[in-house]
Amino acid sequence: MEKAYAVPNLVTPNKPVIFDDNVCNGCDTCVEVCMSDVLMPNPEKGKPPIILYPDECFYGGCCVKECPLHDKGAIRLNWPLMQRVRWKRKETGEHFRVGMLNPPPPNTRPPA
Numbered sequence: 275m276e277k278a279y280a281v282p283n284l285v286t287p288n289k290p291v292i293f294d295d296n297v298c299n300g301c302d303t304c305v306e307v308c309m310s311d312v313l314m315p316n317p318e319k320g321k322p323p324i325i326l327y328p329d330e331c332f333y334g335g336c337c338v339k340e341c342p343l344h345d346k347g348a349i350r351l352n353w354p355l356m357q358r359v360r361w362k363r364k365e366t367g368e369h370f371r372v373g374m375l376n377p378p379p380p381n382t383r384p385p386a
């Protein structure tokens with residue numbers, strides 16, 4: 275029988291997603307929905323997937339959105355530094371960023 279090998283393509287030290295080993299149950303939903311095949315199932319059952327092709331990630335976030343345990347922190351996006359644009363609501367101190375769940379309403383203030 276011929277063997278197939280999965281060889282990481284590491285042109286970047288970046289990790290596009292971060293798993294919490296204590297929460298992730300290895301269901302592989304994130305692997306299934308990733309259109310770029312960044313992830314592969316962990317051969318060890320119940321463990322978080324393996325990030326095989328980190329440089330193929332385009333940070334669309336399907337993996338995080340579809341994860342049944344994302345609200346418990348099983349998986350989160352790890353945007354590159356230059357993409358970490360965010361803004362702060364001065365009155366409450368809340369921080370917001372593009373694409374987050376429950377973002378604040380759009381700015382309707384007329385231009386100065």
Ligand code: SF4
Nearest residue numbers: 298301302304341349
């Ligand atoms: S991160 Fe979420 S979707 Fe991916 S294997 Fe873990 S529990 Fe499943």
Ligand code: SF4
Nearest residue numbers: 308331332334335337
């Ligand atoms: S953000 Fe998109 S491309 Fe990146 S790992 Fe998740 S599903 Fe794949």
